[in-house]
Structure formats: structure tokens, C-alpha cells
Amino acid sequence: MNVTGAVHRRPATAPGASGPALNRPAGSGPALMRRGGSWRTMETVPITVLVVDDHDHFRVVARLMLEAGGYRVIGEAASGSEALRQAAAVAPDAVLLDVQLPDMDGFSVSRELCRMMPRVAVVLCSVRETTDYQHSVEGCGARGFLAKAALSEHTFTQVLRRER
Secondary structure, eight states, X not given: OOOOOOOOSOBOBOTTOSSBSSOOOXXXXXXXXXXXXXEEETTTSOOEEEEEOSOHHHHHHHHHHXXXXXXEEEEEESSHHHHHHHHHXXXXXXXXXXXXXXXXXHHHHHHHHHHHOTTOEEXXXXXXXXXXXXXXXXXXXXXXXXXXXXXXXXXXXXXXXXXX
16 A cells, blocks of 8 residues: 555644644654543554444455554444444544445545534545545545545544644
8 A cells, every 4th residue: 555645634733732633653752632621642542443444355454554553443334324323332533434335425424423523533535536525525524535545554644633
């Protein structure tokens, strides 16, 4: 997998911090994330992720890649309705969400996730390129979009650092 991919929006920063607020890979220095009103380091509080895709193989690859980057995958879902149920149950910090699901599109799922959990960071992904979905991504509350071919721990982290 390569590390290219479009990333939209400017970085968020923590109060008094000079770098991006959400996170960096474990071991690359203090990474900040807002949780429960305080800023903590990723080394002590790993970012939790729900992976949503209707292809088993992609979910396995995404889980391995994210966990190797210091994230904690706390659930997987193969449909939009399953994603909404799991997200309500496990309250992830972030959701890696496929655009094309069997029961509903990822944009609708993203809007509902952001309504249910305003602090969740949604990263949409698809086998199609960013330009195919750019306008839809901007209106669904997601942090951004990654083509699956561009997905890596690094590009996922870049998108998480963005504001909605």
C-alpha cells in the first residue's frame, strides 16, 4: 500500500500545543487527543477504531494495519446498520467506513454517526478515487476520504488530524 491520498481540511490543535491534536504513531513523541475534557497522550490512551466494510479481507487488512500503527480496533461491521449498532455499544473514537455498503451508503452512515456521537472521527474509504466523492464527503460530517489503495497507518492518521 502506498501513502498517497487526498486529505481535506486543516489540522486541529490542542490548547497550548504546536502540533496536530489527534495523534501520531506510538513512539514518535507525545501525541495528544481530547478525551473527557482533558488532553492525554496516545501512548497511554490508544485511539479506538471501528472498521466498517462489507469485505472480510479488507477488514482483516485494515485491522492489522491500524493495530500495527498503535490504534486499538474495538469492532468490525459489514453493513451500515451493524455499524450504527456497534458504534452505539462501543463508542469508538474513530470509524474507518466504506462508502459502498450492502444496506446503506457510507455518507448516510457517517451523518448518523456524527449525529449520535458528535466527537467521533469518521474516515470514509472506497476503491474509487477521492475526486469521485469529494462533494459528498464534505457534506456528511466525515473528517475526510481515502482511496483504499492509499490506505496506510500514516494516511489514516493524517485524515484523523483534520477538523470537520
